[in-house]
Amino acid sequence: MASAGKAAVIREKSGPFHIEDVEVGEPRADEVLVRIVASGICHTDIIVRDQVLPPGPPAILGHEGAGVVEAVGSGVGLLAPGDHVVLAPMSCSMCRNCLIGHPMNCDSFTPLNFGGCRADGSTAYHDSHGGKLNAHFFGQSSFSSHVVVSARSAVKVSDQAPLELLGPLGCGMQTGAGAVLHALAPPAGASIVVFGAGAVGLAAVMGAVIAGCDPIIAVDLNASRLDMAVELGATHAVQAAEDAVEQIQAVTGGGADFALDAVGLPTTLRQAFTALNVGGTAGLVGANALGQEVSLDLMHLLFGRTVKGIIEGDTVPSVFIPRLVELHLRGRFPFDKIVKRYPFTEINTAVADTEAGRAIKSVLIY
Numbered sequence: 001m002a003s004a005g006k007a008a009v010i011r012e013k014s015g016p017f018h019i020e021d022v023e024v025g026e027p028r029a030d031e032v033l034v035r036i037v038a039s040g041i042c043h044t045d046i047i048v049r050d051q052v053l054p055p056g057p058p059a060i061l062g063h064e065g066a067g068v069v070e071a072v073g074s075g076v077g078l079l080a081p082g083d084h085v086v087l088a089p090m091s092c093s094m095c096r097n098c099l100i101g102h103p104m105n106c107d108s109f110t111p112l113n114f115g116g117c118r119a120d121g122s123t124a125y126h127d128s129h130g131g132k133l134n135a136h137f138f139g140q141s142s143f144s145s146h147v148v149v150s151a152r153s154a155v156k157v158s159d160q161a162p163l164e165l166l167g168p169l170g171c172g173m174q175t176g177a178g179a180v181l182h183a184l185a186p187p188a189g190a191s192i193v194v195f196g197a198g199a200v201g202l203a204a205v206m207g208a209v210i211a212g213c214d215p216i217i218a219v220d221l222n223a224s225r226l227d228m229a230v231e232l233g234a235t236h237a238v239q240a241a242e243d244a245v246e247q248i249q250a251v252t253g254g255g256a257d258f259a260l261d262a263v264g265l266p267t268t269l270r271q272a273f274t275a276l277n278v279g280g281t282a283g284l285v286g287a288n289a290l291g292q293e294v295s296l297d298l299m300h301l302l303f304g305r306t307v308k309g310i311i312e313g314d315t316v317p318s319v320f321i322p323r324l325v326e327l328h329l330r331g332r333f334p335f336d337k338i339v340k341r342y343p344f345t346e347i348n349t350a351v352a353d354t355e356a357g358r359a360i361k362s363v364l365i366y
């Protein structure tokens with residue numbers, strides 16, 4: 001039987017989110033029905049609202065959901081009603097990258113997460129007039145009180161953890177922390193610089209603290225975000241400016257071993273790359289419109305430097321998210337410090353605060 005729910009629906013490019021009654025279909029054999037308790041708001045929700053990336057309206061976005069399993073399909077063995085879950089991006093489980101443990105590089109990542117529908121083109125979501133809604137965004141569409149997701153996207157977590165905080169672990173937090181702990185994997189004592197002290201960049205700073213990096217340099221335009229980076233363990237804060245690279249070279253004695261661009265602009269990636277020591281690696285996690293290009297100094301690259309694109313921290317979500325939950329419970333991943341809560345019905349205020357920089361990580365409570 002279909003479930004009645006409430007969802008925040010986008011009806012026009014860059015328009016507001018409308019809270020509407022929606023109908024959510026029943027889970028198929030490999031799916032589960034989840035009652036959403038809370039959802040983070042991520043930069044990618046905002047650029048999809050603006051149609052920088054698909055799916056277009058009418059659509060239900062949201063991809064940092066946390067909730068409780070209400071029903072499971074006949075083929076689901078590892079989850080049961082009552083389980084606490086964090087929802088993670090979808091992957092196919094069968095392609096080469098999925099099979100070798102890099103599901104966030106899945107060959108079908110784009111259609112499965114940005115296609116607006118299931119892999120077979122169907123949707124579980126309709127509005128009150130029976131109209132089809134683009135949904136299954138990142139396998140979930142968590143701006144809905146009830147979601148139908150593949151069991152592969154639902155990561156069971158400890159019921160000792162504060163469920164309403166955990167949604168951002170499914171995207172922003174695993175993107176930043178995973179980029180450091182998984183993709184860059186710096187040894188203890190390595191130097192690292194993080195461009196952008198928003199939610200993803202601050203998660204990277206927390207990851208760098210766990211990895212034992214030193215120094216940890218945060219770069220941003222916003223002084224209060226730099227203060228937060230220092231509170232979370234950055235050893236140095238650098239005001240983003242023309243001379244940011246010189247400042248990083250001064251702190252590191254020549255250049256950083258690792259750099260992460262959590263902004264995603266050609267200028268910030270170029271600075272992250274330029275700030276590297278010989279043999280250093282720069283990672284890119286910030287998303288932008290298709291077709292942007294960056295120019296890099298060839299001889300600087302030739303001296304053993306690497307530039308690496310990193311999707312969702314290149315993690316295996318069902319392994320990494322429970323690990324972040326455990327680190328949080330032990331006080332070693334204090335991402336709650338950057339969370340600001342809003343009632344679900346105030347989604348437009350939360351989005352405006354996120355865009356204006358008044359909130360680092362907005363979380364909607366259902």
Ligand SMILES: [Zn+2]
Pocket residue numbers: 091092093094095096097098103105106107108
């Ligand atoms: Zn795959």
Ligand SMILES: [Zn+2]
Pocket residue numbers: 042043044045063171172
């Ligand atoms: Zn995201």
